[in-house]
Amino acid sequence: MNAVEFRDVTLTLAGRVVLAAVSLDIADGDFVGVLGPNGAGKSTLMRAVLGLVPPARGTIRVLGRAATRGNPAVGYMPQARGGIPTTRLCGREFVASAVDGHRLGLPLPGRAARAEIDRVLALAGASELAHRPLAEMSGGERQRLLLAQTLIGRPRLLLLDEPLISLDPHHEREVVELVRRLQREIGVAVLFSAHEVNPLLGALDRVLYLGNRQAALGTLDEVITGPVLSRLYGTEIEVVRTRGRIFVMSGDHSVEREAHRHDPAVAEHREMASDA
Amino acid sequence: MLDYDFMRNAFAAAGIVAILAGAVGYFLVLRGQTFAGHALAHVGFTGATGAVLVGIAPLWGLVAMTLAAGIGMGAIGERGLAQRDVAIGLVLALSLGLGLLFLHFYTAYASQATALLFGNILAVDRTTVWVLAALAASSLLLLGVIGRPLLFASLQPELAEAKGVSLSLYSMLFLAIVALATAECAQIVGVLLVFALMVGPAAAAQRLSQTVAAGVVLSSTLAVAEAWAGLAAAYYTDWPTSFWITALSGAAYLLAGAPHALRHRRLAAV
Numbered sequence: 001m002n003a004v005e006f007r008d009v010t011l012t013l014a015g016r017v018v019l020a021a022v023s024l025d026i027a028d029g030d031f032v033g034v035l036g037p038n039g040a041g042k043s044t045l046m047r048a049v050l051g052l053v054p055p056a057r058g059t060i061r062v063l064g065r066a067a068t069r070g071n072p073a074v075g076y077m078p079q080a081r082g083g084i085p086t087t088r089l090c091g092r093e094f095v096a097s098a099v100d101g102h103r104l105g106l107p108l109p110g111r112a113a114r115a116e117i118d119r120v121l122a123l124a125g126a127s128e129l130a131h132r133p134l135a136e137m138s139g140g141e142r143q144r145l146l147l148a149q150t151l152i153g154r155p156r157l158l159l160l161d162e163p164l165i166s167l168d169p170h171h172e173r174e175v176v177e178l179v180r181r182l183q184r185e186i187g188v189a190v191l192f193s194a195h196e197v198n199p200l201l202g203a204l205d206r207v208l209y210l211g212n213r214q215a216a217l218g219t220l221d222e223v224i225t226g227p228v229l230s231r232l233y234g235t236e237i238e239v240v241r242t243r244g245r246i247f248v249m250s251g252d253h254s255v256e257r258e259a260h261r262h263d264p265a266v267a268e269h270r271e272m273a274s275d276a
Numbered sequence: 277m278l279d280y281d282f283m284r285n286a287f288a289a290a291g292i293v294a295i296l297a298g299a300v301g302y303f304l305v306l307r308g309q310t311f312a313g314h315a316l317a318h319v320g321f322t323g324a325t326g327a328v329l330v331g332i333a334p335l336w337g338l339v340a341m342t343l344a345a346g347i348g349m350g351a352i353g354e355r356g357l358a359q360r361d362v363a364i365g366l367v368l369a370l371s372l373g374l375g376l377l378f379l380h381f382y383t384a385y386a387s388q389a390t391a392l393l394f395g396n397i398l399a400v401d402r403t404t405v406w407v408l409a410a411l412a413a414s415s416l417l418l419l420g421v422i423g424r425p426l427l428f429a430s431l432q433p434e435l436a437e438a439k440g441v442s443l444s445l446y447s448m449l450f451l452a453i454v455a456l457a458t459a460e461c462a463q464i465v466g467v468l469l470v471f472a473l474m475v476g477p478a479a480a481a482q483r484l485s486q487t488v489a490a491g492v493v494l495s496s497t498l499a500v501a502e503a504w505a506g507l508a509a510a511y512y513t514d515w516p517t518s519f520w521i522t523a524l525s526g527a528a529y530l531l532a533g534a535p536h537a538l539r540h541r542r543l544a545a546v
Contacts, residue, residue, distance in 0.1 A: 047438075050438045052437065052438060069438065069439075069440050070438070070439050070440025076435060076438045076439075077435075078432075078434035078435055078438070079434075087306065087431075087482070088482060088483065088485070088486060089431075089486060089487065089488065089491075090486040090487065093486065093487050093488060094431060094432075097424075097427050097428045097431045097432065097488075098428060098432060098435060098436075098439075100424065101424060101425060101427070101428030101429075101432075101435075101436055101439060101441065102425055102428070102436070102439050102440050102441050103424060103425070104421055104422060104424065104425065105420075105421070105423065105424050106420050106423045106424065107423045107424040107427040107428075107488055107489075108489060131486070133486055149435075
């Protein structure tokens with residue numbers, strides 16, 4: 001059984017076609033890096049798997065069943081928005097809010113819920129964050145806590161939307177290694193979206209590259225190539241590999257790094273080749 | 277001071293309202309919706325003065341108007357509200373303006389206006405105490421029933437939505453509860469000073485607690501303490517009760533920040 005199946009799926013966002021007639025199969029237990037320029041539909045694809053964005057055409061199946069909202073077999077880490085949380089609630093309380101969070105009643109966890117909270121905190125190596133206020137955690141620590149929370153209810157598929165955003169390289173590596181270890185230990189499929197492929201090298205089983213309303217799924221060597229990416233970016237792309245890192249270049253510019261700056265207008269005029 | 281009937285009523289009413297305001301306020305501050313409490317109070321003024329004009333108790337006008345406005349605000353949604361600050365500002369000004377007009381047609385103008393704007397807890401009678409108790413009990417019951425999904429939707433809206441929690445439904449239900457709490461607070465401290473009971477204790481409690489349960493209990497406890505201490509202080513000084521409650525509320529909030537600030541200073545010194 002596949003973790004995710006798309007059959008001729010067309011996704012639209014506010015009237016704009018994000019993905020057109022895409023078919024793909026993501027195997028159970030795979031670590032898939034989801035890449036592509038800003039606006040290519042990485043978040044929309046995840047929201048479609050969650051059942052939050054119904055496809056305009058085609059069908060989406062998740063773990064053998066039609067995609068539906070609130071599927072307990074899917075863990076989700078939304079893209080972090082806004083600034084640092086100001087709440088002084090502790091890490092444990094934050095994770096607790098997600099346990100049975102959809103059910104009515106007082107927000108006081110029972111014995112089973114408390115055991116589940118302890119289990120996921122330990123799995124994600126976040127036990128020591130349990131009694132620290134959220135406002136005092138670093139970006140990396142918060143990501144670990146959010147990751148712990150995706151494991152509630154023993155999901156078989158994790159959707160992680162840009163977990164590396166605004167982390168420094170050291171914490172990037174820590175988060176990727178943690179996800180890789182979890183994926184192997186508990187045998188889940190992982191969709192991990194990122195702006196750049198480099199932090200994910202060594203952890204990836206497959207790459208799902210989105211762009212130009214299309215998608216390419218395959219191993220790193222099958223997808224990160226000049227011809228495939230030229231098609232997805234709609235422009236001439238060259239892939240440069242140097243010292244164990246990969247650079248996706250359009251002319252003299254690294255397009256993935258450009259996307260990372262969140263301001264294409266600025267990045268376009270910046271010389272990026274020197275970084276390579 | 278408890279020999280007087282009106283003082284016993286005042287203490288009972290203040291205690292009931294403070295428990296509700298503390299609990300509701302905790303979630304209001306957590307959700308960053310304190311402005312909603314302020315807006316609902318303004319709108320409530322129109323309802324209260326309208327009720328006075330047609331000869332019903334102002335409390336019912338308050339309840340009706342704040343409930344309608346709370347549900348309406350929930351339906352528009354938080355994002356929608358944030359984009360319409362000009363429209364909201366105008367609606368709030370219009371609410372106070374309309375209230376003024378209603379009072380203009382009513383004869384006992386000045387005392388009624390002051391009572392509505394700044395509260396008149398010493399005028400609360402036994403019947404009103406029972407009405408306040410019933411409204412508070414039903415509001416707290418509803419808050420208890422929706423507590424878990426409300427907390428989830430407040431702390432992690434995107435995740436809650438993905439897990440099947442309807443953000444707009446809980447936003448609407450919560451604002452309905454806020455509306456009732458606002459109407460109750462207005463009885464004690466008046467529509468302009470609702471913040472003192474609903475936001476002050478809750479904000480102080482959030483500075484001092486790390487869990488939701490502790491935060492809610494602390495928030496309600498602080499609110500009751502401030503309301504009762506305010507009443508007692510007013511009794512002995514003859515200054516207005518609402519002044520004392522706002523002063524205590526502000527002082528408690530500042531003091532709640534002191535341990536944190538001190539620790540930072542000490543860290544900076546090292």
